[in-house]
Each structure stands twice: as C-alpha cells, then as structure tokens.
Amino acid sequence: MSSSDFEHEVKLSLTVNGRRYTRTVEPRMLLADFLRHELGLTGTHVGCEHGVCGACTVQFDGEPARSCLTFAVQAQGHAISTVESLAGGPGKLSVLQEAFRECHGLQCGYCTPGILMTMQAYLAQHPDPTEAEVREALSGNLCRCTGYQHIVDAVLLAAKNLRAGAAA
Amino acid sequence: MKPAPFRYAAAQSLEHALALKAEAGEEARFLAGGQSLIPAMNFRLAQPAMLIDLNPLDDLDYITVDNGALRIGARTRYSRVEHCAEVARWQPLLAEVLPNIAHPQIRNRGTLCGNLSNADPASELPAVMLAAGARMHAHSAGGDRWIAAADFFINLFETALQPDEMLVEIELPALPARSGTCFIEVARRPGDYAMAGVAASLTLDANGRCGSASIALCNAGPTPMAAAAAAQLLIGGVLDAEAIAAAAAQAQEEVEPNGNVHCTADYQRHLAGVLTRRALTSAAARARQGTSA
Amino acid sequence: MSTRYFGQPVKRNEDARLLTGSALFVDDVELSGMLHAAFLRSPHAHAKIISIDVEAAKARPGVIAIYTAEDLGDYWQHGPLLVPPPPVPGIVFNLRTQVPLAKGVTRHVGEPVVLVIAESRYIAEDAVGDIYIDWEALPVAAELEAAARPDAPRVYPDIPGNVAAHAHQKRGDYGRAAKDAHVTIKRRFTYDHGCSQPMETRGVVAQWDNKADKLTIWDTTQAPVAIRNGMAAMLGLSERQVRVIAPFIGGGFGPKIMMFYPEEVLIPWVAIQLNTPVKWIEDRAEHFFATTHERGQIHDAEMAIDKEGKIIGIKDVFLHDTGAYDPYGLTVPINSQCTLLGPYVVPHYDSMFTAVFTNKTLVTPYRGAGRQHGVFVMERLLDIAAREIGITPAEIRRRNFIAPDAFPYNHGIIYQDFTELTYDSGNYEPILDQVLATIGYEKFLAEEQPRLRAEGKCVGIAVVCYVEGTGIGPYEGAKVQVQASGKVSVVTGIGTQGQGHFTSFAQIVADACGVDVTNVEVITGDTDAFYWGAGTFASRGAVVAGNAIGQAAGLVRQKILATAAEHFECAETDLIIENGKVSLNGVPGHSITLGELAGMANPMRGAVAPGTEPGLEATSYFGPPMGATASGAHAMIVEVDPETMMVEIKRYAVAHDCGVVINPLIVEGQVQGGVAQGIGNAFFEDLVYNDEGQLLNASLADYLLPSSMDVPRMEMTHTVTPSPLNPLGIKGVGEAGAIPVGPLFAQALEDALQLPKRGVELLDIPLSPSKLWELARNA
Structure with a gap:
C-alpha cells in the first residue's frame, strides 16, 4: 500500500447492454465519453456535463444515473444500460418508445434517450403513476422543445399499455 | 468541461482508503457518489491530484437502527435512505428532506457522508444534521473520533475533518416520544438548492409544553445555521401560534443570508421567518398527534 | 388530389431513429485520426491583450497545434453583415462584426483568443490551462442604459455613446393626436437578457479529403447552404468543393444561425491546414458565452x-x-x-x-x-x-x-x-x-x-x-423524385432542428403522389443533396419550403399521370393515384406501381422524347x-x-x-x-x-x-x-x-x-x- 496504488491508467472491465467490454482508460474519462467515444454508443447524449440536464442519463446496475457525473472507472465490474438496449432488436420499439412516437413526445430528440432511461426504470417500479407523479419523476430531465406535455402523455400511455400487457 | 488529470486508486478496504489518505494528504480526495465533486472537477474548479474511490467498499453501505438511533455508512446512497422504512419510522426529518435533494438520478449515486463532507451551506442535509443533533464519525489511519454536527461545519465548504480523516458514518439519535419534525424549503425549481429551508424538531414534555426544540436553516449563512435562540424561546412554553411566531421572528434575526443570483438577502431572511413559522407549526402539530412526520 | 395526410395528426417518420439512439448528431461523427479543439476564451469583458505565451501548451504531450490571431494570416477577417439594415429613412447603422480570434483586444467574456488542437478534448483543455496571457483590463460598458450615455466606456473607441444603430419610424402624427386623449399613460418597461439553451450545444466537425479535393463540414447550423457558400468563399474553394451537413440538430431556436461563429470559420480551415479531421463541440460552459443571447x-x-x-x-x-x-x-x-x-x-x-x-x-x-x-x-x-x-x-x-x-x-x-x-x-x-x-x-x-x-x-x-x-422570404426550393423502389424522396435546403419536417413535408408529398407517408423520404440539411436555400428561421420552414415542396410534388404528380397515361394509352383523367399505384378508373386489375413508372421514365434503351427529361422528378422554388x-x-x-x-x-x-x-x-x-x-x-x-x-x-x-x-x-x-x-x-x-x-x-x-x-x-x-x-x- 503506497502511492504506487494511485494509477494513471486503469484496466476497466464492465458490462454494457449485456455485453462485456475491457478497455484501458484514463481515470478522468467520464462514463458518458467512454460510452460514446470508446464504445461508439452515441445514443447517450451529453447536454451539460454538470449533472443538471439529464440528457446523459443511463442505468447503472438498473438505476438511472448521470453518466456525466460518473467516471468510467467507477463502473468497474458493474452493468450499464443505454438507450441502445431498449428496443429489443432492429426495427422494433419498446412499449415506452412506441408511446413517445404515438404522443409526439419528442421534437429534436436530443434529451429523449435520457428521458427514456429515466422513465423506463421509473415505470418498472411505479406501474400506475398519476400525472403529478410522472411530472415529478421527469423533473430531473430537461427538455427545451416540447413543454413536457406530450412527454407526460407518452409516459402515462406507456404505463397503461404496460399494465395491459402485464395483465394479458 | 473535462476534468483535469488525476491519479486514481480504488479502495480495497476502509483501512486501505485511510492509509492512502494519510500518505497523500490534501492532494487526494475521497470519491464517494461524486455528485458534487465531479461537476466541480468538470468545471475545473476542483483539480485534486489523486482520488481514492470508496465505491468498491460495499461494507460501508449500511443503515442500522439501534433503539431508534440510526447509523448510516459512508457509501450509503441517498436513494437507499429515501426508500428505507426504518428511516421514515425513526428519523422522519431525514426521510422528509431527501426528496428535496436534487433528482432521483443524483440520489441514486450521491451519498449522505459525501454531501456532509462537502459542507455546502446551501445544501439541505447539513441543516438537517444540526436539527437532528447528529454525530459524525471520523476515522483516520491513527484512530477514530466522534464530532457533533454543531462542531462539524466550520465554514463555507470547510469541516472539522483533518486531511487524513474520512467521515465514515453518521449517527442520528433516537427521536424521543411526543416529538414532531418538519423540513420545508422554497426553491426556484424542484430539486434546486433552496433559497431558504428550515429543519425543525420539537419534543413535548409530559404536560404538553415544549421540552426541547431545535431549528436549523440552509442557505442562510456560511454554514448551516442553527437558530438556537429561537429554539430557546420555545422551551418550556406552549407551542401556540404566538410562541411560534415569536420564534420565527427570532430565527429571522439569527440567519446571515448573502443573497445570490436568484434572490436578495432580505428575501431570504424573510423566507427564513416564514418557513420557520410553517415548519414549527407542522412539527408542533405532529408532536401533538404523536406522529412525528 | 385527396388529402389523406395533410391536416392529420400523423406520427413522425423521424421518431424511430431518435428513440433508439441511432440518429446522427454532430458529436456522433467519428473519423479516423480525428483531432479535437478547445479555445482559450477571454475572461474579461473588455481587455487589451498585451502578450500571449503558448510555449508550455505547445510542449504538452498530445498537443498538435496552437493558433492565435496572428497565426491565421490573411484568413483572419471580420465576419460579414448577415442582414443589412432595412430601408428606413434616416437610419444610422454602425457595422462591427466579430472575428475568428481576438486580436489585440477582447470585447466580451468568452470571446475566443487562442485555438488549441490536440489528440483529445481532455488534452486540449489541459493545454488551454497552460497558456499565459498578459491582459490589461479596459473600462467596461455592461449595463444597457449606462452604456448608452455619451460618457460611457466605449466598446469601440471611435463610437461615442456606443451607438450601433438608430432608427425612427412613424405613422400619423402622435404629438398632435395625443392632445385629444382622454388619458395618456407613460411607463418605463425593461425586458432583460435570456438565451435559447438548446439541449445540444453547437459543434463543428470538418474533414478535408485530399483525394477528392473536397471539404466536408458537419455543423449544428440552421442554415447549411449559407454556411457552404460562406465557407467556400472564405477558403477560396468552389461551392461544389464544400459539403455542409446539418444532421439531426438538438434544438436551434435561432442562435444556431449566426453567420459566422468564430468556431465555424476556424475548424474547417484547421482541418485543411493539418489535413486531418477536427472536431469542436461546444461545452455548456462555453455555450453561455459563445452562443448568442437575446432580449435586453x-x-x-x-x-x-x-x-x-x-x-x-x-x-x-x-x-x-x-x-x-x-x-x-x-x-x-x-x-x-x-x-x-x-x-x-x-x-x-x-x-x-x-x-x-x-x-x-x-x-x-x-x-x-x-x-x-x-x-x-x-x-x-x-x-x-x-x-x-x-x-x-x-x-x-x-x-x-x-x-x-x-x-x-x-x-x-x-x-x-x-x-x-x-x-x-x-x-x-x-x-x-x-x-x-x-x-x-x-x-x-x-x-x-x-x-x-x-x-x-x-x-x-x-x-x-x-x-x-x-x-x-426570400425563397426555398425542393426536389421531389420517385425512386425505382416506389418510394418518393424530397430534398430541400433548409436544416431541421426538431420541427418534424421529415413528417410534415412527407405529408404534403404523400397526398400529391398517392403514396403512404412512411414511403416519403425527406432529406434536409445536406448541401450535396440540394444546392439552394436560405435556412430555418423566422417560423418559415413549413411556409416557404413547404410550398416549394407542394409545387414540386404537384409537378411530379403530373409526370406520373403523363407516364401512366402513355402506358395505359388512356386519358390522364381516367387515372387514379393511390397506395403507390396508378390505376385505370373502373378497370380492375389495370394498375402499375410508381416504381415501375419511374423505371419507364428512365429507359435503358430507346430514347427520351426531345424536350422531356428522364425520371419522375421535379424541382421547384417558392418565395413569398x-x-x-x-x-x-x-x-x-x-x-x-x-x-x-x-x-x-x-x-x-x-x-x-x-x-x-x-x-x-x-x-x-x-x-x-x-x-x-x-x-x-x-x-x-x-x-x-x-x-x-x-x-x-x-x-x-x-x-x-x-x-x-x-x-x-x-x-x-x-x-x-x-x-x-x-x-x-x-x-x-x-x-x-x-x-x-x-x-x-x-x-x-x-x-x-x-x-x-x-x-x-x-x-x-x-x-x-x-x-x-x-x-x-x-x-
């Protein structure tokens, strides 16, 4: 145990969208940059790099987290999911994604991946939210285009459709 | 907005982390949730030469309850505390404040001990520690010590922790019977730092009079601000509207807000009074009902 | 023409790509060997630059090049006047435009002074921190009313009172008419600064292709055609040598059409100088100073x-x-x-x-x-x-x-x-x-x-x-073309930042050409796809480009009918276009797909009739x-x-x-x-x-x-x-x-x-x- 324990580079192994990756990275590399530029998973967007806008939200062991406020090395041995994992295959959309299309829940689409990663996890825990609850759950993701109304509609529709799917 | 380079060590144990810190001193910082440290690093406002990552230390992720006293470990994240039924039962003030802290994504990563070590007076949690009479458990390679919350927050972003020390856990004492607590704040947007916020805790004596009281405010000075004189006014008296109004007026005198881009200092001082009155009113009602929150 | 789609709440064609994370934004462009830019920006609102020392930055491993204004040579020019003042009688207008890198003086916080090119954005930011500038702070004209006083500190030494412009417009005679007023109300109103803050900041990626003798620029601009034209002129290239792609843009709201931002001017030039692709992505901290504001x-x-x-x-x-x-x-x-x-x-x-x-x-x-x-x-x-x-x-x-x-x-x-x-x-x-x-x-x-x-x-x-x-106005244009696949493509010169152009434009074409709206492919924001255009601003995309597309689609419809009439040897009035096919009215089984007609209009043998053109396509322009x-x-x-x-x-x-x-x-x-x-x-x-x-x-x-x-x-x-x-x-x-x-x-x-x-x-x-x-x- 000595200062040699402090490393300039770290060999990082983690799981992203179910696939195992090993890369050597500088410890300062943000998880958002690692996903986008090392792994080419550019669906995760970077909006502010100080943890306010939520565009870079990914799931860290299933829980939404800001990938701009996480160093890639902190994901050592953990599982990350990004928007690329949601649809379940080419040409498909998840129930939540389909609801966003149905309700016009996106305009420029830049904030959308972060919102999907937040709300997908939220709906898994809260299958029957009220509008007020959806708005609260959304409040950590900023959208500059939509005024949120159609996003809220989309999440409520997805909740309904997911419940119907679970009941069927 | 990329952080400056630093050297990194993943802690293998608490002892390992403390030994690294003892060796590296102020050049190294602990990395817990990173939800305050990393934005500061991205702006290059903070440029630590070394980080000691506490995230591998699963054994510091705990909430224990002993006769109503809570202990929370250094790696325990907000969301775990927020959703812990034991916390809601024994320390409703802590349960009440958590949803006000940032957003779920931040609470899924951030830790209470990391927040408190950062000692941001605008943050809600330090004020809650004061109001709850919490103790902070500091460890270093050479030993450990307990620091009362009232002695922990020294100044803006400055704590009583020595360079070789780490805040390893916090302890919130059991809330006595006939107690009521309340946290209330006014923020521009949900999840923002409050323009003013008040944590209050009241305990009634057997006669229904105020047995003990504590009031603390956030974003009201260079540290979380205890309104001790205001609390003192209440003790021994009946918690009626008049007494509460007098305490609120006193609390307003005890704060030292600075104003910021969102509000003037006078407005913050005014809010301190309004919110103290509201918090005490709720806390008193809860104490009388026997439901603490 | 039926209006099956026009006026309907049609779900958007572009959504699937955006929802799955597969839509291309500028920061998603990755090119082999790509370098990264960062800027040293003025920390002062108004200051003289006494000296700049970049030696330590140059010595940092991973730093490729550093440029100050002096290093730009003749390329250092003031930006153009984008919109001349309108012909209001007696108008005063003092033109002062921005420069690529500040030379001698900076006039607002965030004005770029030194450009660093490095192997990564992280290293480029490290190098910015290595640069030392000796500044001499100058008096600042900050608050609007104070800046307008005759004795205010001057943003430009030759302009007293900081007057950028003065204009007086009148109708009638207020002074005389107001004498008859029942009440006259007089107040002072202020409307202070705000800014657009799109969730995607600005960004530019440029690649010079030596073999093709061609520059490609990916730019978060609302006006790709104007950027193409301007960059070609500045770089001494022909317009055909410059391709500007404005891919999916994460919100614009106006400020993404300021021509030309310093970074827009510099990144393509550097990519040519170094013969290496270069990326600059504005971070949010830069955005607050470097992207234009409003109100005030x-x-x-x-x-x-x-x-x-x-x-x-x-x-x-x-x-x-x-x-x-x-x-x-x-x-x-x-x-x-x-x-x-x-x-x-x-x-x-x-x-x-x-x-x-x-x-x-x-x-x-x-x-x-x-x-x-x-x-x-x-x-x-x-x-x-x-x-x-x-x-x-x-x-x-x-x-x-x-x-x-x-x-x-x-x-x-x-x-x-x-x-x-x-x-x-x-x-x-x-x-x-x-x-x-x-x-x-x-x-x-x-x-x-x-x-x-x-x-x-x-x-x-x-x-x-x-x-x-x-x-x-002034105008937009569009080309509509039936593909051999039977799908219809539309290309137009405007950029798109989330307004749903891939759908609203498709609706116009789908009705005119009788195809499903999902079979209309809209291409915007690529100057190689369409040469002409002004841009997306002033709530004009749907009005101006939409009508150009409507006209072009109408012309294509005529060509479809003419080709089909020849095929069926019938009158055009006997034909029905729907569901991607042209059918002979009242004669079941007699139909032909648009794809087949497109093939007929592009014969491999025989001859296209004199005075006609191959293909089922038309280009049209509209200027209100x-x-x-x-x-x-x-x-x-x-x-x-x-x-x-x-x-x-x-x-x-x-x-x-x-x-x-x-x-x-x-x-x-x-x-x-x-x-x-x-x-x-x-x-x-x-x-x-x-x-x-x-x-x-x-x-x-x-x-x-x-x-x-x-x-x-x-x-x-x-x-x-x-x-x-x-x-x-x-x-x-x-x-x-x-x-x-x-x-x-x-x-x-x-x-x-x-x-x-x-x-x-x-x-x-x-x-x-x-x-x-x-x-x-x-x-």
Whole structure:
C-alpha cells in the first residue's frame, strides 16, 4: 500500500447492454465519453456535463444515473444500460418508445434517450403513476422543445399499455 | 468541461482508503457518489491530484437502527435512505428532506457522508444534521473520533475533518416520544438548492409544553445555521401560534443570508421567518398527534 | 388530389431513429485520426491583450497545434453583415462584426483568443490551462442604459455613446393626436437578457479529403447552404468543393444561425491546414458565452387612449442591447418596433430606437426575436389603460382589434423583411373569444375569484393577444423524385432542428403522389443533396419550403399521370393515384406501381422524347412576397403564495391561428414548447451580469430552464384563417407560443396580488419570487 496504488491508467472491465467490454482508460474519462467515444454508443447524449440536464442519463446496475457525473472507472465490474438496449432488436420499439412516437413526445430528440432511461426504470417500479407523479419523476430531465406535455402523455400511455400487457 | 488529470486508486478496504489518505494528504480526495465533486472537477474548479474511490467498499453501505438511533455508512446512497422504512419510522426529518435533494438520478449515486463532507451551506442535509443533533464519525489511519454536527461545519465548504480523516458514518439519535419534525424549503425549481429551508424538531414534555426544540436553516449563512435562540424561546412554553411566531421572528434575526443570483438577502431572511413559522407549526402539530412526520 | 395526410395528426417518420439512439448528431461523427479543439476564451469583458505565451501548451504531450490571431494570416477577417439594415429613412447603422480570434483586444467574456488542437478534448483543455496571457483590463460598458450615455466606456473607441444603430419610424402624427386623449399613460418597461439553451450545444466537425479535393463540414447550423457558400468563399474553394451537413440538430431556436461563429470559420480551415479531421463541440460552459443571447431592451413608452379605451396612438423610445458586435443588423429591434403593434389599430405611431454596443455576448434572434419585448410593452400599456377606463383587460383588447374585413392591413412602417408591415389575413375576435371560453374568464371574475379571495387565496387571471410575422422570404426550393423502389424522396435546403419536417413535408408529398407517408423520404440539411436555400428561421420552414415542396410534388404528380397515361394509352383523367399505384378508373386489375413508372421514365434503351427529361422528378422554388401573419391569444390563472411569492399556474389556455395546419400534433408541440420557453423567459431565466460584464450564473444549475413541474398542461384551440400569400394557405407557428408569456405573467400576478391597488405595477421581465417580494414590500 503506497502511492504506487494511485494509477494513471486503469484496466476497466464492465458490462454494457449485456455485453462485456475491457478497455484501458484514463481515470478522468467520464462514463458518458467512454460510452460514446470508446464504445461508439452515441445514443447517450451529453447536454451539460454538470449533472443538471439529464440528457446523459443511463442505468447503472438498473438505476438511472448521470453518466456525466460518473467516471468510467467507477463502473468497474458493474452493468450499464443505454438507450441502445431498449428496443429489443432492429426495427422494433419498446412499449415506452412506441408511446413517445404515438404522443409526439419528442421534437429534436436530443434529451429523449435520457428521458427514456429515466422513465423506463421509473415505470418498472411505479406501474400506475398519476400525472403529478410522472411530472415529478421527469423533473430531473430537461427538455427545451416540447413543454413536457406530450412527454407526460407518452409516459402515462406507456404505463397503461404496460399494465395491459402485464395483465394479458 | 473535462476534468483535469488525476491519479486514481480504488479502495480495497476502509483501512486501505485511510492509509492512502494519510500518505497523500490534501492532494487526494475521497470519491464517494461524486455528485458534487465531479461537476466541480468538470468545471475545473476542483483539480485534486489523486482520488481514492470508496465505491468498491460495499461494507460501508449500511443503515442500522439501534433503539431508534440510526447509523448510516459512508457509501450509503441517498436513494437507499429515501426508500428505507426504518428511516421514515425513526428519523422522519431525514426521510422528509431527501426528496428535496436534487433528482432521483443524483440520489441514486450521491451519498449522505459525501454531501456532509462537502459542507455546502446551501445544501439541505447539513441543516438537517444540526436539527437532528447528529454525530459524525471520523476515522483516520491513527484512530477514530466522534464530532457533533454543531462542531462539524466550520465554514463555507470547510469541516472539522483533518486531511487524513474520512467521515465514515453518521449517527442520528433516537427521536424521543411526543416529538414532531418538519423540513420545508422554497426553491426556484424542484430539486434546486433552496433559497431558504428550515429543519425543525420539537419534543413535548409530559404536560404538553415544549421540552426541547431545535431549528436549523440552509442557505442562510456560511454554514448551516442553527437558530438556537429561537429554539430557546420555545422551551418550556406552549407551542401556540404566538410562541411560534415569536420564534420565527427570532430565527429571522439569527440567519446571515448573502443573497445570490436568484434572490436578495432580505428575501431570504424573510423566507427564513416564514418557513420557520410553517415548519414549527407542522412539527408542533405532529408532536401533538404523536406522529412525528 | 385527396388529402389523406395533410391536416392529420400523423406520427413522425423521424421518431424511430431518435428513440433508439441511432440518429446522427454532430458529436456522433467519428473519423479516423480525428483531432479535437478547445479555445482559450477571454475572461474579461473588455481587455487589451498585451502578450500571449503558448510555449508550455505547445510542449504538452498530445498537443498538435496552437493558433492565435496572428497565426491565421490573411484568413483572419471580420465576419460579414448577415442582414443589412432595412430601408428606413434616416437610419444610422454602425457595422462591427466579430472575428475568428481576438486580436489585440477582447470585447466580451468568452470571446475566443487562442485555438488549441490536440489528440483529445481532455488534452486540449489541459493545454488551454497552460497558456499565459498578459491582459490589461479596459473600462467596461455592461449595463444597457449606462452604456448608452455619451460618457460611457466605449466598446469601440471611435463610437461615442456606443451607438450601433438608430432608427425612427412613424405613422400619423402622435404629438398632435395625443392632445385629444382622454388619458395618456407613460411607463418605463425593461425586458432583460435570456438565451435559447438548446439541449445540444453547437459543434463543428470538418474533414478535408485530399483525394477528392473536397471539404466536408458537419455543423449544428440552421442554415447549411449559407454556411457552404460562406465557407467556400472564405477558403477560396468552389461551392461544389464544400459539403455542409446539418444532421439531426438538438434544438436551434435561432442562435444556431449566426453567420459566422468564430468556431465555424476556424475548424474547417484547421482541418485543411493539418489535413486531418477536427472536431469542436461546444461545452455548456462555453455555450453561455459563445452562443448568442437575446432580449435586453428598455422602453419608455406612452399610449394615448380615448374615453372608450380606443388607442389613439403610441410613442415609444427604446434602447436595444446588441452586445459587442452586430452582424445580424437590426432584425431584433425592428421586430420589436413592428410587433409591438400587435392585432390592434394604432392610428398614430412614433417609435424610435437606439441599438447600443455593450461588452456582452452578441444579441441575435432567439425564438420570438424581439417580438416579446414589443408585445410586452403593448400588452402592459393596454392593461394599464383598461384600469384607467374601468374595463377588463379582455374588453380593451376587443375594442382595439383590426376588423376582419380590413385585411390586407398595412401598418405603414417597414418590417424586417424590408417590405411594409402588412398583415395578410387575420380574424382576431374569435381567437379572443375562444381563449376566454376555454379559461372561463367571465365566470372566474364573477364567481370563482371572489370566492377564492374570500378564502384568503391570491388568485389571478390574465389574457393577452399577439401577432407574429412568419414565413418570410426570400425563397426555398425542393426536389421531389420517385425512386425505382416506389418510394418518393424530397430534398430541400433548409436544416431541421426538431420541427418534424421529415413528417410534415412527407405529408404534403404523400397526398400529391398517392403514396403512404412512411414511403416519403425527406432529406434536409445536406448541401450535396440540394444546392439552394436560405435556412430555418423566422417560423418559415413549413411556409416557404413547404410550398416549394407542394409545387414540386404537384409537378411530379403530373409526370406520373403523363407516364401512366402513355402506358395505359388512356386519358390522364381516367387515372387514379393511390397506395403507390396508378390505376385505370373502373378497370380492375389495370394498375402499375410508381416504381415501375419511374423505371419507364428512365429507359435503358430507346430514347427520351426531345424536350422531356428522364425520371419522375421535379424541382421547384417558392418565395413569398412578404411574411404571413399568425396570431393568437393566451390566458392563464395563477395562485400566488403571498408570503413566499411562489407561483402556481392553475390553468393555461392557448387559442391560435396559424392558417391551414399540415399536422395538428406537430403544431401543438410547437406551441407547447414555445409556451414553456416563454414561461422560462417570464419567470425563471435571467442572465445576470455584474458591472464588469461578468455573467454570474453561467450554468444550468443557476440559469433556470423550466422543468416538467414548472410547465403546466395547456388547453389549446385553433382557428384557421388561411394565408392568401401561399398556395397551401399556411402560416408559421415556430415562435408563437413563446411570444406573449411575459405580459401574461405580469397581468396575472398583478391581479392575483392586487398589486395596482397597492401602487405596484409589474413592468420588468423576467420576474421572480424575490423580485415580486421586493416590489410588494415597498408598496
């Protein structure tokens, strides 16, 4: 145990969208940059790099987290999911994604991946939210285009459709 | 907005982390949730030469309850505390404040001990520690010590922790019977730092009079601000509207807000009074009902 | 032609790509060997550069090149004048445009001074920290009114009083007419700075291909064609050697069409110099200083009314903060001057403004583009006038509307598009009636408000009206082509930033060519795909490009019919186009697909008839003679906590008229998003500068974009007054929602807190709980 324990580079192994990756990275590399530029998973967007806008939200062991406020090395041995994992295959959309299309829940689409990663996890825990609850759950993701109304509609529709799917 | 380079060590144990810190001193910082440290690093406002990552230390992720006293470990994240039924039962003030802290994504990563070590007076949690009479458990390679919350927050972003020390856990004492607590704040947007916020805790004596009281405010000075004189006014008296109004007026005198881009200092001082009155009113009602929150 | 899609809430074609994370944004471009840029930006609002030492930065491993202004040689040039001042008699205009890198002096915080190219953005930022500059701070012209004084510190030594421009427009004779006024109201109004903050910041990637002798630029611009033309000229290349791609853009709202940002000029040049691809992505901290701002006006305005509350005239003298440079000419203050008039008859108008240079970030159009400020002044004057006369805010507006039979209505002053400010069409009273009905205006005033007030609640209601000039020229074009696959492609020169062009344009074509809307592929934002165009701004994309596409699609339809008629040896009138096929009317089984017809129109043998062209394609251009004027009214009910001054919006209603609607879902989204930005502008967002010209809240933690809990559900209604200026009858809608929210807040909050009774009026935007409390306590 000595200062040699402090490393300039770290060999990082983690799981992203179910696939195992090993890369050597500088410890300062943000998880958002690692996903986008090392792994080419550019669906995760970077909006502010100080943890306010939520565009870079990914799931860290299933829980939404800001990938701009996480160093890639902190994901050592953990599982990350990004928007690329949601649809379940080419040409498909998840129930939540389909609801966003149905309700016009996106305009420029830049904030959308972060919102999907937040709300997908939220709906898994809260299958029957009220509008007020959806708005609260959304409040950590900023959208500059939509005024949120159609996003809220989309999440409520997805909740309904997911419940119907679970009941069927 | 990329952080400056630093050297990194993943802690293998608490002892390992403390030994690294003892060796590296102020050049190294602990990395817990990173939800305050990393934005500061991205702006290059903070440029630590070394980080000691506490995230591998699963054994510091705990909430224990002993006769109503809570202990929370250094790696325990907000969301775990927020959703812990034991916390809601024994320390409703802590349960009440958590949803006000940032957003779920931040609470899924951030830790209470990391927040408190950062000692941001605008943050809600330090004020809650004061109001709850919490103790902070500091460890270093050479030993450990307990620091009362009232002695922990020294100044803006400055704590009583020595360079070789780490805040390893916090302890919130059991809330006595006939107690009521309340946290209330006014923020521009949900999840923002409050323009003013008040944590209050009241305990009634057997006669229904105020047995003990504590009031603390956030974003009201260079540290979380205890309104001790205001609390003192209440003790021994009946918690009626008049007494509460007098305490609120006193609390307003005890704060030292600075104003910021969102509000003037006078407005913050005014809010301190309004919110103290509201918090005490709720806390008193809860104490009388026997439901603490 | 059937209208199967036009006017329908069609789901968007582009959504699947955006929802799955597969849409390409500029920062997603990865090229082999790509280098990364970072800038050293001025920390001072106004300072002399004594010396620059880049040696330590050059020595840092991973640093490839460093450039100061001196290193640019002849490439260092002032930017062009983007929009010349309109032909207003007596106008004064002092042109000062930005430069790629500051030389000798910097005039606002964030102005780029040194460019670093490195192997990664991380290293480039490290190297920026290695650079040492010896600065000599200069006196700062920061606050607008102070900067306009004759003895103010000068942004340019040769311009006393920092006068960027001065313009005076008049109709009638206000001075004489005002003598007959029943009441004259005079107030000072301020409308302070805000900014657009799209969720995607700006970015540029450039690649020089030596083998192809060609430059490719990916740019977050709203105007790829103009960038192509400008970059070709600056770099000494032909336009065909430069391809500008504006892929998916994460919101624009105006500031992504400032030509030319320094970074836009530099990154392609460096990519050529180094013969290596280079990427620059603006970070959010840079964005606060380096991307243009808006708002910032002080109006001293006066309204004369008669005893019925009819406007006799308005006199307005205002200052406009243009920041450190004025490449965008006078678009913003002219829009303020013109849009102030709103949907009202103003027989006498006297408006004079001075645009003022300050040591702040440039001001260029941002959603609303000056209209907010004018509408704020007019609507507030009307509110005060209504109080004077003793009628409701709704009633005074009704009494002053331009009558429905008065169109086209000419206000007799010059607009931003250089034409006389003339409204093409409009019908304002039904819009007001609709919004009042939606919000329950009369019932609220008569029953609910008294009841709630009796319960101690501070509730207030407001209603405001506005117009928006949309869809200005000069022109857009489009090429529509039937592919061999049977799909139809549309290419146009505008860029797209989330407005749903991939769908609304497809709807126009799908109806004309009889195909499913999902079989229309829209290509925008690629100058190699379409050569001509102006860009996406001023709520003009759907109006101008939409009509060009409509025309081109109509021509393709004719070619489809002609080709099919030849094939079937029938008259065109016997043919039906639907579901991607052309069928012979009444003859089952006789049909041919569009793909097959496209093949016939492109024969491999034989000959194309002289005077005809191969393929089923057409290119068309559309340029409206002037803008189409949309209109609307918003109403709101708020409740205020009188102790904390926190505001809750209880109801929000919008009635609007943007002419014929292509896709109501998209229109609703545009209006809702506009209102959200308006709410931000009115009550949350405030760029706070100190006297040193330093921006004190340059982060999204302190510059408050409204969240999902701050923006209410909106109840929306539509009326349709078609524009006679274009064949589709449409008007723009992009900016409308954002325009009237400031005065709506002011009126509602005054009402809720009964401030006028206490001698307090809300005359400044943005408002905040703290500002409300400070105003109220001094009552």
